[in-house]
Amino acid sequence: MTFSLNEAETMARKAARGAGYGWGLSEDAGKAVRWLCSQGFDGCAALAALLPASDGKNLFRLSPRVDRQPWTAADGAGLCPIHTGAALADRAHALPDTGQRLGLIRQPLLLLPFVAQVAAQRGSTMTLSCLSVQCVTNGERTSMTGSCGDIWPEARVVPGGTVGAPTPLLHRASPDPEVWAVLARFAHRTYAPATDESRARGAGSDLSDND
């Protein structure tokens, strides 16, 4: 079964919120997953792998300490790519020409949409790399050599690079049902359990519809 990109974004946003991210960062997570799906990457799987690892943690300790080089997290589990990506995108024009080095980071694929935002804001390509894995994006098209995997010991985000054979642009998301179920489980936490009162009062009134 395929999903619309709107469904993927909405599910990702709710799932991130359900895992404890603030609304703003949850919106970023939703847009990130949507962008990844549209670029032919399995954004849903990356988020579904990230959230169980973030769940219950002090998210602040997974966000980058931006006054250090490289950026690292206080928590030994490594950087959260949503927090790190948002910090990068917010500094799109402040990044040095030599780029930004990052320490241990989980689900690095989720960084890519933020690197794409940086590229779009700067009007130039950006390269995200770790060892032999290299992603180049101009914001709209992306090429990747190798695959991102679950964790990188370090990463670099550097201005420049040339987009090679780009990934296909897709307009549907095709997540694995188990991945979707993980996201749905987190999203479910954002729903308030129904009570008799909410049924009666929350949505309308008890006037008849047979008129």
Added chain:
Amino acid sequence: MSAAAQSIPRRAPAQVMRLSRLGSFHQCRLSFMRILTRRMAGEGWTFTRPEFQIDDQGVGHAVYSATGPERSYSLVAFAHDLPDEQRSDRVIAEAWDATFALFDGVPTSEDIARLSRNVPLQEAGRVSESELTLSRANRSVRLWDHVVARLASGQQPDPEMIDSVGYLMRTTAVYGSGKFGAADRERIADRPEMQAPFQAEMLTVYLIRTFVRDLVTHMARVTGGAAAVPLDPGLARQLGIGNSTGLGMAPFIVNHPVLFNNWIMVREEALARVRSIETAQADEIDVFLDRLSRTEISVARWTSAHPLQIEKLAHLRADLVTLRHHLKDAPLQGPSPWERLVVWSETALSEEGQELIVSLILEPYAALVDGLSHCMADDDHAFAIDGAMPVDQARSLLRRAFGWALNIDWTARENCARAWYVSEEKLEPRLGERFDEPVAPYEQPLAPARDAAQAFADLADWPDDTPIAAFLTDHPEHRHTLRRAQLFRRAPYGEIRDNTIGASVLPIDMLRAKLSFFGATHFDPRSDRWVRICMYAGAPYPEDLRPETADAWVYPEAPP
């Protein structure tokens, strides 16, 4: 018309974006239904009914295709035999009298078979990227039974019954934009006929109305046999499609600040252009007076059982009398007639009346107004935060967008009595009592003013020249609010300037603001958070849709 360079500015957001005013908006030339019917007529769209396989019990399916210059769109309609006890307009319903999908193109028999397994289930089914909308409708039992019985016995229905109800069926949801598997907005946004907002949804309802007329005629023929007569075209034209709208729509205008801004700003721009006209020509005055007379008929037919709307209608009716007296004393032939009328209305009329004047004075000026419909979409989706923005500039944006809210005591019960949440049961937005129900942990970000006040307070100790990126690293909880504040730079009408979680908030004001842009009429609140409306009443059916009939149909003709 003679228009000097535009001299009158748009009304200020502080005046326009109050909930009570938004809750007094009326349809106008820029309403999405009128944009659609003007386009279809202007481009000579053709309409066919390739299938109508409905049995004697009223069960089956039908297909209605609409073809424009480049593409076709088809309504696939399923008619059901719904027992009365299952008929509910609430979103928690699980069965309906009729269900629909708008297919992108002309469906094959395989498509129809696939849709027949999914569309009747609505939210519990799945549609695909070949579908643009998913919808359902219930009968107005009293009018449906009356019309079938009368037609079956060879008589026409009672016009007063038709007046008092207004529709044979009302939709209870029209889902688009990728919901339940349908195509994303991005798939159709660059098509000229889909560029304006909600055109797929408006086309769906337009075709539903035709199907409903055909279905009632069919049922009368089944019941009455040779004695049955078809529905008189004049009576049929008066029938619209009802819509019953609950809270699901209210968060939309908060969650889409740029889109909502574009609707409001375009209407305000149209108003400013017309107010700037120095003299009105005789034919322009005639159009205004004609629409005014027909509005008087429409308002006379507008009924509501809700105390708040009854009071607003009383004011509106008094306003119409006041306006007639005023036009005798201050004829429109003088200088700057529309500007004088608007300024007069701001002290002489209620907000219902003031906003009616806004809609009416746009009517004579198609050339000035209609082209603005191209500016009502938001397909840009700006999302990135400008992290280099200095803290003092972010503070200034918060003050401009939310200045009214910064000194409110947001801890006082009456100021935060409500909380918006999504219920587990049907995944739909609801409004709860924060201090009486356990909903606060599930609160949705639908109180931008309160959140802005909190962000503003937390910014207090930050140096003016610090980039906002640094603040957001320390305060990720304000990321949503700072993104909104930056959007305000290009969306000055994007923020409601009232408390959306206060003890006295009326969600129906938010519903009406949105529905007025659809082009809805006869708002009839059923509670403070649920409203019924009518769509397309008076509109020509496909066989009568021509440029002459495509636009002013929303204003009823005087009875002969």
